[in-house]
Amino acid sequence: xxxxxxxxxxxxxxxxxxxxxxxxxxxxxxxxxxxxxxxxxxxxxxxxxxxxxxxxxxxxxxxxxxxxxxxxxxxxxxxxxxxxxxxxxxxxxxxxxxxxxxxxxxxxxxxxxxxxxxxxxxxxxxxxxxxxxxxxxxxxxxxxxxxxxxxxxxxxxxxxxxxxxxxxxxxxxxxxxxxxxxxxxxxxxxxxxxxxxxxxxxxxxxxxxxxxxxxxxxxxxxxxxxxxxxxxxxxxxxxxxxxxxxxxxxxxxxxxxxxxxxxxxxxxxxxxxxxxxxxxxxxxxxxxxxxxxxxxxxxxxxxxxxxxxxxxxxxxxxxxxxxxxxxxxxxxxxxxxxxxxxxxxxxxxxxxxxxxxxxxxxxxxxxxxxxxxxxxxxxxxxxxxxxxxxxxxxxxxxxxxxxxxxxxxxxxxxxxxxxxxxxxxxxxxxxxxxxxxxxxxxxxxxxxxxxxxxxxxxxxxxxxxxxxxxxxxxxxxxxxxxxxxxxxxxxxxxxxxxx
Numbered sequence: 137x138x139x140x141x142x143x144x145x146x147x148x149x150x151x152x153x154x155x156x157x158x159x160x161x162x163x164x165x166x167x168x169x170x171x172x173x174x175x176x177x178x179x180x181x182x183x184x185x186x187x188x189x190x191x192x193x194x195x196x197x198x199x200x201x202x203x204x205x206x207x208x209x210x211x212x213x214x215x216x217x218x219x220x221x222x223x224x225x226x227x228x229x230x231x232x233x234x235x236x237x238x239x240x241x242x243x244x245x246x247x248x249x250x251x252x253x254x255x256x257x258x259x260x261x262x263x264x265x266x267x268x269x270x271x272x273x274x275x276x277x278x279x280x281x282x283x284x285x286x287x288x289x290x291x292x293x294x295x296x297x298x299x300x301x302x303x304x305x306x307x308x309x310x311x312x313x314x315x316x317x318x319x320x321x322x323x324x325x326x327x328x329x330x331x332x333x334x335x336x337x338x339x340x341x342x343x344x345x346x347x348x349x350x351x352x353x354x355x356x357x358x359x360x361x362x363x364x365x366x367x368x369x370x371x372x373x374x375x376x377x378x379x380x381x382x383x384x385x386x387x388x389x390x391x392x393x394x395x396x397x398x399x400x401x402x403x404x405x406x407x408x409x410x411x412x413x414x415x416x417x418x419x420x421x422x423x424x425x426x427x428x429x430x431x432x433x434x435x436x437x438x439x440x441x442x443x444x445x446x447x448x449x450x451x452x453x454x455x456x457x458x459x460x461x462x463x464x465x466x467x468x469x470x471x472x473x474x475x476x477x478x479x480x481x482x483x484x485x486x487x488x489x490x491x492x493x494x495x496x497x498x499x500x501x502x503x504x505x506x507x508x509x510x511x512x513x514x515x516x517x518x519x520x521x522x523x524x525x526x527x528x529x530x531x532x533x534x535x536x537x538x539x540x541x542x543x544x545x546x547x548x549x550x551x552x553x554x555x556x557x558x559x560x561x562x563x564x565x566x567x568x569x570x571x572x573x574x575x576x577x578x579x580x581x582x583x584x585x586x587x588x589x590x591x592x593x594x595x596x597x598x599x600x601x602x603x604x605x606x607x608x609x610x611x612x613x614x615x616x617x618x619x620x621x622x623x624x625x626x627x628x629x630x631x632x633x634x635x
Contacts (some may be wrong), residue, residue, distance in 0.1 A: 138169040140315055141432030142339055144182050145189075147529060152178060157312040157341065161458040162228030163449035165498035169226075171315045174340040179307075179347035186278050186305035187353050189333030194275045194303035201301055202347035205248045208328035212242045214326065219317055223288055224450035225312035227461040228500065231450050233412050234289075240580070241293030244601045249585040251301035254606040255553040267618045273610040274381065275303035276355040280348045282369065283318070284361045285311035285462050286415045286522075291319050294587075295358045296335060298605035300325075304356075305631040308337045309348060313462055315339050316434035349373050356609060358600070359383065360371040360417070362520075363546075363592050370595040379595035381608060383589060385520040386417045389541040390426040390577060391535065391563070392434055401553040402437035404577035408551075409526040410445060410504050413458045415466075416577045417593075418571070419547045420522060422510075423528045424537045431530045435508055438526075442486045442504045447494060460500040461523055467500045470523035472503055477516035477527070482507045488524065513539070520546070534559065542568050548589030551577050570594060 140159070141148040151172020159169040174182075193201070212219070221233035229237070255273045263269040281295030290309055299306045308320035322337045329404055338344055348354055349372045356379040359369045363384030373380035390399045390408070408420035425431035450455040461467050471489060488503020502523055509528040510517050517527055531537035541550045551573030552563045560574045570589040573579030581587050581602065588599030598608040 140171040141318065142172065142174060142178070142182070143319055143335070143337035145185050145336075146326050148185075148319070151339070152518045159226055159313065159315065159461075160463065161225065163451075163496055163499045163501075165348050165464065165500065170318070171312050171339045172342045176343060176347040179340065179344050180337050180351060182338050183278055183307055183351050183353050184424070185333050186307060186336050190275070190277055190305035193300075193305065193331055193334045194277075198255050198301070198303070201303065202251045202471075204298065204325075204329045205245050205251070205301055208325055208330075209242055209245050209249070211324045211328055212245065216319075217277045219289060219320060221309055222316045222320060223314065224459070225318055227288060229412050229415075229450065230270070230454075230456050230459050232454065233452070233458070234451060237287050238289045241287075241290040242293050242298075247601065248297040248301035251606075252611070254603065255302065257608065257612075263616070264618075267614050267616060269614065269615040271612050271625060273302070274605070274607060274613055276611060277304060278307065278353050279356040279358070279609055280302045280307040280309065280354050280579045282309045282357065282359045282361070284349065285313040285584065286412070286417070288317045289321065290313045291360050292321060294600050294605075296321075298601065299356075299358075299571060299609045300335065301329065302606060302609040304609055305334045306336070307348065307354065308335065309340055309344050310337065312339055312341060312530065320419040326497060345369070345390055346372075346403065349376060349378075352376075355379060357381075358608075362439045366595055379608065381598055383417070383548075383594050383600065384592055385546055386419075386589065386593050387518075387520055387544050387546040388418060388420050388549045388551070389422045389424050389529075389550040390420045390553065390573075391534075391541070391545070391554065392423060392430055393556065394430045395555045396430075396553040397555070398430070398433050398437055398622055400575070400605075402541065404551075404553065405438060405526060406445070408440050408577035410442070410458055410524045413461050413502065414460060414524045415522055416578075418556055418580050420577055421525065421527060422517065422540070422550065423526060424531050424540050425528065426531050426537050428530060428533055431508070431528065435506075435528065438506060439486060442506055445504050446493065447501055447503060449496060454458060458524065461502055462500065464500055466522065467502055470502050470521055473516050473519060473523075474520050474525060477507050477510070477514060480512055480514045480516075481509070481511070482516060482527070483509045490518070504553070512543075537567065542566075545592045547591035548588070548593035549573070549579050551575075551579060570599075586590055599604060
């Protein structure tokens with residue numbers, strides 16, 4: 137049985153707590169490795185060592201730090217296939233999805249190459265008589281990231297890239313479900329030239345999370361996961377005086393107007409609703425067609441597309457549309473919510489409950505599901521399912537469709553499909569959600585813009601990547617400078633106080 141490690145001071149370190157978690161192969165249901173779960177003492181040791189390494193890294197000029205990021209990007213491209221295979225083996229997503237996971241993290245690392253530009257301060261000449269005023273951005277010290285299972289490459293890079301580029305040391309606590317890729321990223325960072333101790337990877341569970349929240353040396357924490365845990369981390373971290381950004385659950389709506397290209401909308405819903413088995417915080421899980429005619433035509437187009445979806449292990453290559461969900465518990469929860477939808481009166485148009493894959497009967501595969509006539513009071517509408525389940529909510533008017541997205545407790549992402557510019561503009565201006573797509577089903581901003589949801593999808597004032605990340609991982613210092621003026625006499629300056 138393979139036993140994984142922590143990454144401390146530039147090398148693999150065995151766990152000493154005596155506690156382990158199983159790392160499963162979601163396609164087969166078999167245990168493929170064990171990962172150590174750190175104790176508070178192990179976590180505190182990693183933080184202390186990071187604090188020792190940070191001052192020298194923080195004093196390295198931003199351009200040189202950017203060069204480390206540049207080399208890291210080169211190494212990511214070199215090892216793309218290796219990273220994707222390791223990711224798929226533990227998470228279950230297809231190889232193209234796994235490469236996309238790495239690629240979106242890589243793009244944030246590319247943005248971090250430009251650290252010198254992002255860290256420039258401001259300067260005002262002659263703010264007063266003989267007075268200059270300027271500001272500088274300085275690292276916080278030690279920051280930490282607590283990252284989820286569904287993007288084990290992308291989200292760790294979204295967190296550690298800006299933090300390191302800003303001159304901080306970083307503690308990464310990845311998901312214990314698929315920890316191999318974060319450890320591989322640490323190895324590549326060392327190869328790229330990052331000094332030992334500046335990046336520590338500590339595997340663990342709630343004990344490690346609480347140790348991060350309570351450690352006085354950790355100045356900032358970034359988290360992505362479920363909303364209840366986001367609220368817990370945000371509350372406890374802020375109480376302990378830390379800078380905290382937390383991103384939680386989602387229930388993303390896509391409004392389909394009567395004038396929309398319905399084939400385009402149906403294709404978009406297939407990718408956005410079922411890609412990566414629906415295990416994405418930006419997945420579209422609710423379709424809101426406006427008018428019964430639009431709904432009927434949309435359903436007519438969706439059914440054959442859904443029935444053609446191929447579900448299987450990542451080893452099947454490009455012939456698979458999506459793979460298994462991450463755990464047996466996740467599969468059970470999805471199917472439980474499907475049953476609740478039926479019991480509460482939704483119409484199950486495509487039924488994936490009996491899906492079985494020959495040779496992989498013990499894997500965590502879930503067939504695709506499509507519901508119609510879903511209402512606001514149903515659990516499948518209110519809760520984040522995080523699986524290959526698309527719910528259709530019929531709206532009579534645009535205003536009613538808008539209200540579904542605006543009234544929901546989550547506000548991560550949303551989209552509208554229409555040919556009408558006025559409708560699209562009104563939607564973008566009025567909707568109370570953080571990321572908007574107009575004829576774009578998954579509106580994930582590129583690395584040089586910022587990513588973040590509203591309402592119960594996001595906690596904290598600053599978002600992930602883009603300029604906000606450099607603000608989050610630095611503090612601003614403002615200097616007011618005054619030098620006494622002098623009059624040159626006999627080759628020397630005689631200084632006198634300013635009047």
